Amino acid sequence: MPTGVRIRDVREQLFDAAERVLLRDGPSGLTSRAVTTEAEVAKGVLHRHFADFDGFLAEFVLDRKDRMDAQAAVLRESAGTGTVVGNIADALDAVFRSVAVAIVPLVTFRDELRARLRTTWPAGVPVLTDATLMIEAYLAGERDLGRIAPDAEIDGLAPMLVGTGHLLYADRTGPSPEPETVRKAVASVLASVLR
Template sequence: MATGVAIRDVREQLFDAAERVLLRDGPSALTSRAVTTEAGCAKGVLHRHFADFDAFLAELVYDRVNRIDLQAVALHASAGTGTVTGNLADGLTTLFGSVAVAIVALVTFRDELRARLRETWPVGVPLLAEAATMIGSYLTAERELGRIAADADIDALAPTLIGAGHLLFADRKGTPPEPGAVRKMVTTVISGVLREPQR
């Protein structure tokens, strides 16, 4: 490839193909041949850009984790608007309605990938840990605005919401949960710390 832009295009093409295979067929079907076939390119293309298949998968995970940063900005910006429950339900639906659940399954499925990720992310599953940070940041902003109790334990609430949200969305072959089910779960988790907006 002649330019960095072209290389990036190939990487995105391969990442998008891997995502499609992962969503359609699950982590056991994700092979270098499946990815390059889905992307419509020669198998050697993947190996020109990545040291091996697990290096490719690690980069895929990090790329998808980085996308959470955009969601985090939007969720944080919603603090003080709408309802806390609605904002959290929407944020969790956006997060888990994407490829997030499939990425978690992939990390769980592949020992080599987990080992590779541990080199730079020693604790937790990268995507879930980043998602908990996103929810924690939002809850902190709402606490500062008085819509969450001042003594709310954000460090406990954020992973609880992520864990419960993941369980709601975890059935890859099933239909996504109804919006009402997501709101009900959020309401249950935060009911003890939710406060009326301060006027």
Template sequence: MPTGVQLRDVRGQLFDAAERILLRDGPSALTSRAVTDEAGCAKGVLHRHFDDFDAFLAEFVLDRAHRVDAQTSALCEAAGTGTVTGNLADALTALFRSVAVAVVPLVTFRDGLRNRLRETWPAGIPVLTEAVTMVAAYLAAERARGRITPEAEVDGLAPMLIGTAHLLFGDRRTPPDDATVHEMVTTVIGGAVREPRD
């Protein structure tokens, strides 16, 4: 008797299932049984590919953190186009409507996961740390183009934007609207912008 469906990309399908549960039900609902049920496979599948559930979660979090790399490339390519405020607001909205907000309580919720991540992650919380790097790289690219002031401290502005966006999006059933995100970005970086604001 079959115990589930055959998975072609086991890790990818299990990670996608974990992301859906995390976004829909929060970190306390994320169990190995919930993940395999969501993926439509037998529970043993997860344990054949990972040492234990915390090992699975660590790989899941790191996979999602590395996905920010693609967003970094896209945002940096946008430098010099549109407006600085608009580009940042769009990037932050995309980031925080994804799994980024949900990763923070997941990491703080599970001691075993934090211990696993400390083995490979240098510092900070994955996804948010990558997001700070993304924003800093973009701001540096815009500073090089003269669209923000030469004295703008991009390494200070980037964590301010990520932290403020996290507070704005965190723990809300309804995410903030575009105008609210634009207003927040303008408040944080407005003094550094050298272009007409949107």
């Protein structure tokens, strides 16, 4: 990128580049040089917009977490339609086929990133915590509609479902699980509360 040429939406360009590098090369391959090379900008561009690389990564993680809001709305609106198992299996697939599965080891890999996220995010890994809250809200809606038991402990079921999903999708180098495998796992977790 020639010096003096204004870059439109530079933050988004850098975040998109970081996502591609993270998905392709994993957390150990995610460096400021790799991001700027992928974004086809000078290395100084990243440092003009962010105090340092861990500050960039913290904003990147929170930006990707915020993208789950639309997905959460779709899941909440699906309450009462389709099947509970199918709706949750589809939601887990959408979460874990995204960059979410790669963000978990990134946050685990970088101590300074975890420390920075703790200042704005009190517990857990942002994308996994949001996925848990998304599923918890959906299950509450289904409970209100009578499609799951009124005494279902949704605050325990939601993290179990997200943990199960994470285990199914954790190997980012292998193929994603078959939809039927995800549905069977979800059905197993929910078996005692489905109506």
